[in-house]
Amino acid sequence: MSLRIVVTVKYVPDATGDRHFADDLTVDRDDVDGLLSELDEYAVEQALQISENSDDDVEITVLTVGPEDAKDALRKALSMGADKAIHVEDDDLHGTDALGTSLVLAKAVEKAGYDLVISGMASTDGTMGVVPALLAERLGVPQVTLLSEVSVEDGTVKGRRDGDSATEQLEASLPAVVSVTDQSGEARYPSFKGIMAAKKKPVESWDLSDLEIDAEEVGLEGAYTVVDTASERPARTAGTIVKDEGEGGKQLAEFLASQKFI
């Protein structure tokens, strides 16, 4: 038996950098350093663990949709241990929204061939957390999302979802789309050997025509939503800061009372 896992990974602007918008109100990806979204490292990690715990022949492909630099994200995932990579890149993709991204990912996953797709819980820039559900809808396969624990056995994926009001055990047959949270287990660091090996692993590049997607379906033009304005949040007016010299608690209570919280 073989198991084909595709892990979707996004290249995102560094959250600790000064993120902002470009003139066309898309996320500025030029001025801030990018990296493999930390939340997708958890997805790569779970794919590797499924592979390590499996008697099957497991092949892990990492897939990204993004600009030229997004190759860095693929490299990182390959150096963690993934087998090969696919980079979907096309000038017409600029400004693609979640619906468009899910279309491109769905076509690419289908073209690559898959039994299991593993995504992160959300991208650290868009933070919508909807792409895995959209991907499942497009592919017509079960969604087993937001898992803090995941395992695959005999063509079935099982996992634990820690929801707002309950913890649920979920189960679905493959093929399926899974997303994992940052509670699923620390992602490993690439080893030196892994980094060297990654240099020789295959990275395929596909564009929209390879996926038979029309330019109008994606990009800013194809977007289903329009951002009319983006404004920097006014800096909070500097607050009062006191040093505790025995009265800090009382002073704070006084402030809370003045604001009618007590």
Place this chain on the structure above:
Amino acid sequence: MAEVLVYVDHVDGAVRKPTLELLTLARRVGEPVAVALGNGAADTAAALAEHGAVKVLTHDASEYADYLVVPKVDALQAAVEAVSPAAVLVPSSAEGKEIAARLALRIGSGIITDAIDLEAGDEGPVATQSVFAASFTTKSRVAKGTPVITVKPNSAAVEAAPAAGAVEALAVTFSAAATGTKVTARTPRESTGRPELTEAAIVVSGGRGVNGAENFAIIEALADSLGAAVGASRAAVDAGWYPHTNQVGQTGKSVSPQLYIASGISGAIQHRAGMQTSKTIVAINKDAEAPIFELVDYGVVGDLFDVVPALTEEINTRKG
């Protein structure tokens, strides 16, 4: 006036507060028609009517509890087809966003998630969002199809606005995909008796500075003196001191209370992402350079083990 669908988040018929807030926003855009699914669906009607629902579409079936997400998407789609609404509003929980996204894809519409405000515009509803860890505010619209918008808790006030709230049965045919993901077990979370983190008017959070699970008792005592919910930073959660359900931040809950009190939390960008839209922010930290102080309305530089108990005692004294 056009109708607006509001997806109802409820527990066995008890409507959760974010849904009532949605009704306030829905009334700005049209006449709210609520959709309540699953066990106790019809019991939601009284509360929904009181807050402006002209109609409550209900459907109950075991599929809603036994399978993940898709049965609810099927039902909401049936409601869209029955009503042809001007917009669909869904509470921004993890599940709410998944339901909304799949619905939007099916009906060929755009989706906006995590709105913090909503107003009527010439070209349909305009949603306000807070992005990049709340450092930017955007205004967006859905350009194609029926706008599907998820709205964060605490984005609007709950307002009484009595309406008919007539209960109507919704006809739902489940899709083949509905039974794809089985829920094989469910363990409800034990209630702490404190307010729900995302819904609370006041949140009191502790971080690495709390230094141990047992010390969270002093954070809880402060919370209880204020009738607040308890939050935690990821550092405190990862250390096993407090449950992940209470984590505030990018990969935890996003909160927007009237008052947020952070103790022993440095204010990392990922933490800010979940609390920066709080109205009033207070921090207690022994490091005067901690970035959290950039956000505060009031900050105390000091040891939380001195300041927090003193504050709690003072509050309890004042309450008499």
